[in-house]
Amino acid sequence: MRIANSYIGQPIERTEDLRFLRGKGTYVADINRPRQLTAVILRSSVAHGRLRGIDANRALQLQGVHRILTAKDFDTEIPRIALRLQPLSDLEPFHQPMIADQKVRYVGEPVAVVVAETAAIAEDALDYIAVDIEPLPVVGIARTGRRCASL
Amino acid sequence: MKVEFELNGTRVGTDVEARTTLADCIRDQFKQTGTHLACEHGVCGACTVLMNGQAVRSCLILAVQAQGERVVTVEGLSRDKSLTPLQTAFRKHHALQCGFCTPGFITTAHALLTEEPEADEERIRDVLSGNLCRCTGYVPIIQAVLEARSAYAQTDDQE
Numbered sequence: 001m002r003i004a005n006s007y008i009g010q011p012i013e014r015t016e017d018l019r020f021l022r023g024k025g026t027y028v029a030d031i032n033r034p035r036q037l038t039a040v041i042l043r044s045s046v047a048h049g050r051l052r053g054i055d056a057n058r059a060l061q062l063q064g065v066h067r068i069l070t071a072k073d074f075d076t077e078i079p080r081i082a083l084r085l086q087p088l089s090d091l092e093p094f095h096q097p098m099i100a101d102q103k104v105r106y107v108g109e110p111v112a113v114v115v116a117e118t119a120a121i122a123e124d125a126l127d128y129i130a131v132d133i134e135p136l137p138v139v140g141i142a143r144t145g146r147r148c149a150s151l
Numbered sequence: 152m153k154v155e156f157e158l159n160g161t162r163v164g165t166d167v168e169a170r171t172t173l174a175d176c177i178r179d180q181f182k183q184t185g186t187h188l189a190c191e192h193g194v195c196g197a198c199t200v201l202m203n204g205q206a207v208r209s210c211l212i213l214a215v216q217a218q219g220e221r222v223v224t225v226e227g228l229s230r231d232k233s234l235t236p237l238q239t240a241f242r243k244h245h246a247l248q249c250g251f252c253t254p255g256f257i258t259t260a261h262a263l264l265t266e267e268p269e270a271d272e273e274r275i276r277d278v279l280s281g282n283l284c285r286c287t288g289y290v291p292i293i294q295a296v297l298e299a300r301s302a303y304a305q306t307d308d309q310e
Contacts, residue, residue: 011243014242016250017242018242021225021229021242021257022185022225022226023183023184023185023186023229023254024226024229025251029178029187030184120170120171120175
């Protein structure tokens with residue numbers, strides 16, 4: 001006996017569309033619990049550099065700021081971000097750290113995480129964090145990249 | 152600062168900091184989280200709402216600027232038990248996947264078709280070019296809006 005697969009060969013309406021189309025989805029930013037804290041990430045403005053120091057003391061004094069995390073707050077080696085689609089062992093040396101540790105390697109790399117009572121307070125706190133980065137040579141064009149100098 | 156406006160047909164009022172955007176006010180104070188924030192600087196269109204019928208980016212408008220105005224979000228363009236013709240067309244044409252950009256497309260397309268129910272494909276593409284979708288692509292969205300036109304041509308009572 002054969003049972004016809006009714007899903008193949010015809011358009012299927014998705015059940016999740018009913019909530020997404022009416023603004024009733026629940027994305028992470030939509031979750032709102034009592035005493036919930038919000039994290040905001042401070043990112044590198046430098047493409048390549050040595051991270052000499054992060055002074056978060058002034059930011060920590062802002063009312064509503066609970067915690068500021070940097071690579072120094074982790075006892076263990078900073079975890080690397082695994083590749084999902086091409087998990088080749090050859091690429092492991094190039095995996096990025098979850099938060100910049102000693103060096104920054106691209107503009108936008110996470111340098112610190114501010115945890116505060118509201119996103120607005122956390123974003124205010126970003127401006128009070130002093131980051132000292134010693135700039136290093138960057139790879140801006142393919143020709144520089146071909147020299148294979150390690151960053 | 153105190154601010155009062157009409158949100159999806161209901162008179163609402165709250166106390167906000169002067170710097171609070173309309174988007175944050177709608178989401179945080181009034182818990183209507185259908186309006187989504189992505190770029191937060193007017194590029195992506197996800198936070199689009201209607202203010203007195205006009206499609207505006209709620210991340211670029213301060214909550215206090217809505218004082219006395221009529222604001223409609225995707226929730227206000229929705230029914231409890233069924234989809235509107237525009238939403239039905241989006242579903243039929245698979246014009247959404249993750250759904251994050253969808254409320255911005257619905258509000259923008261609604262504003263367009265309310266004023267111009269006969270907008271042609273070029274006009275629809277032009278107006279929707281201010282909204283970014285990162286997973287579905289635009290072809291199904293354009294098809295959905297084209298199909299929804301007939302519903303707007305027939306009725307004058309939407310929004």
